[in-house]
Amino acid sequence: xxxxxxxxxxxxxxxxxxxxxxxxxxxxRISELLVxxxxxxxxxxxxxxxxxxxxxxxxxxxxxxxAVPEIVNETPAMALLNGNNGPGQTNATRGxxxxxxxxxxxxxxxxxxxxCNHIGRMSDxxxxxxxxxxxxxxxxxxxxxxxxxxGGAKGVFGTNPLCYAIPGGEEExxxxxxxxxxxxxxxxxxxxxxxxxxxxxALIDHNxxxxxxxxxxxxxxxxxxxx
Numbered sequence: 001x002x003x004x005x006x007x008x009x010x011x012x013x014x015x016x017x018x019x020x021x022x023x024x025x026x027x028x029r030i031s032e033l034l035v036x037x038x039x040x041x042x043x044x045x046x047x048x049x050x051x052x053x054x055x056x057x058x059x060x061x062x063x064x065x066x067a068v069p070e071i072v073n074e075t076p077a078m079a080l081l082n083g084n085n086g087p088g089q090t091n092a093t094r095g096x097x098x099x100x101x102x103x104x105x106x107x108x109x110x111x112x113x114x115x116c117n118h119i120g121r122m123s124d125x126x127x128x129x130x131x132x133x134x135x136x137x138x139x140x141x142x143x144x145x146x147x148x149x150x151g152g153a154k155g156v157f158g159t160n161p162l163c164y165a166i167p168g169g170e171e172e173x174x175x176x177x178x179x180x181x182x183x184x185x186x187x188x189x190x191x192x193x194x195x196x197x198x199x200x201x202a203l204i205d206h207n208x209x210x211x212x213x214x215x216x217x218x219x220x221x222x223x224x225x226x227x
Contacts, residue, residue, distance in 0.1 A: 021065040044186030045121040081113040088117035096125040123177040126165035147181040148224040153208025155224040181225040188214040
């Protein structure tokens, strides 16, 4: 097992995204949040899983470095943001900043982003609101059909996570961040890399049979997560 300091991992990540065409701001923000996920114990959303995924998506054109998010519709309380397929971390950061400014002015700010890309760990953005003594709430519509419905044998839904963070005042902040499937997809990547088995009830194979092998989710014909 290779062990790296957070500082070195951040430098490697930054250099990788810069080499792939990202701006300094994009490479810095993506790297900051990926490494933070590792430091907080969520390797499923960390650098090891998502550096290669994001680089591949940049090369394929799915992620467009340098794309500038733009507001396409707006009211005092709401905004619709076109992320223009830029990196999800910079799009989500921009969206939360807009929501916070609106909430400061009138008490609530609601921002929806399309053409956004994967944003990583959602609580990073909800915590931006908490830092300003606000409640942060996020949902994400994850495309694809990686999750079978209850009792089903084939995938229909995405993992569709949700997150909220609530300031605790004199008590601790409450932060909840989870997929609506048994696991986030990234946790299966970590399990496969480590050679560990999943708990029963997390996964079915392509025939609808229960499985605890995380590789079933990635091989073809692929398996499906359970809700």
